[in-house]
Amino acid sequence: MFDPDIAPSGTLLGLLQRGRGDGPLHALAAPRAEALAALEHCVLHDPRLDWRVESRSLYYARLYSDLEGPLDGIEQHLFHPDDVIAPDEHRCGLALSVLGHLAGYGRRDALRLLRRYAATGGCWEWALDELAVRDGEAGLRALGPAVVARFPRTPEGDADLARAVRESYEPRPWQLWAEDTVHPETAERVRRAGEQVSFDRWQRQMRSAGPTPGWGVAAVLDWAQQGLDAHPAVERDQPAARCLAAVAGPEDRPALLAAAEHGPSAARAAALRYMSDRRDPRCLDLIGAAAESADERVLRAAVESFERMHDAAALDRARSWASRTDALGAAAARTLARHGEPADSDLVLAALRRAVRNDGADAEGIEPLVEGAGRLAASHAAPLLRHLYRETSSSQLRGTAARALAGVDPGFAAGFAVECLWDCEEATRELAAHRAASGDVRVLAQLRRLAADPAEEAEVQTAVRGRLSSGGTGR
Secondary structure, eight states, X not given: OOOOOOOOTTSHHHHHHHXXXXXXXXXXXXXXXXXXXXXXHHHHSOOOSOTTTOOOHHHHHHHHHXXXXXXXXXXXXXXXXXXXXSOOHHXXXXXXXXXXXXXXXXXXXXXXXXXXXXXXXXTHHHHHHHHHTTSOHHHHHHHHHHHHTTSOSSHHXXXXXXXXXXXXXXXXXXXXXXXXXXXXXXXXXXXXXXXXHHHHHHHHHHSOXXXXXXXXXXXXXXXXXXXXXXXXXXXXXXXXXXXXXXHOOGGGHHHHHHHHHHOOHHHHXXXXXXXXXXXXXXXXXXXXHHTTOSXXXXXXXXXXXXXXXXXXXXXXXXXXHTTOSSHHHHHHHHHHHHHOOGGGHHHHHHHHHHHHXXXXXXXXXXXXXXHHHXXXXXXXXXXHHXXXXXXXXXXXXXXXXXXXXXXXXXXXXXXXXXXXXXXXXXXXHHHHHHHSOTTSHXXXXXXXXXXXXXTSOHHHHHHHHHHHHTTSOOO
């Protein structure tokens, strides 16, 4: 995970970094130079806590379009010498995605930058994927020789080319290059690379991997433990638990209980996971004992195993553990948040308050607690949920807080729901399309814009058009 430097939530930069809907509204009201500086800072210094699940590119691209922002800063960033010395997708990925959306909006300068970067840049695969869904056939075909020339005509280069074809997210450019009659040498190399991919796939299917039929419980537990002695060490407790499901029988229960109680690290974790998955009568006691262990692997296995359980016995134990201040207590609170009853709302809210008090608005593992506060209709959670909505740096968590507020805060429709129409996350915009109060004059205008935007997600447009067809009345 990357830990970005996030500005205070009350500043323009802080709003844009968080992807909040108020960000574009404040940016359009601010001096243009100030707004462009804040926007460029966000694009060039990715502010997301987890770029794999948080959205920002369409959010920033829309603001670039509204401000008619130049792309000089992005160009200098992408073609900095660092990009050649040490290509880094985290450094360049957001900028390339923003360029992709701008190209989709018809910005020819963005399209030219993507083509140039795909031909010469360090993270060219990302740029190529953006072009694959936005550029025409002529533009893509022209790139073929430059991209294929990256791979020398050596056995290693051919292997790297085959790997690039195999791992490409968008196959369209490679398909065009394999059929390109204008550049026959490029086409021949791409076709051979594709044949190698098919051969490699066949080889993988022929190779046997994993446990052999003669394995028993002792061999599986030994195999799990041997992973820790490898160089580098390999975590095998989870696959070993799955192997145990294939080889263990009722007669092996004593050995598995012994391993789960006091076996060596990986073997104990594997046995604990297996016993919990099988809902052994002693599994909850084993989890409770393992939670006291100083072994991080065993503790993790105990917590993860417990969070997969949600039967009546597990919920009863969760109620007795939810007040604990350790990892098992946090897991118990999350279990109640996901599967508990309305009477459990006080335990969930207490755990949420404790997490925020100790670790702030971005405390690890609080999203299920936030979701649970809404699911269990904890109306007295609204002030804390509003705080999390404003302060969290995670757009995913903010969306969860918004959904919880929609269920517990009577003022949500006329308040945060309006802002959410401009949010960076599609699920949050979809929620706002259903809930935002139509009394605000900005709501109808933004709904119409979202309905007409070809880059908007289908689910959001469905919600928007349903709202518009009903005359703008919120649910």
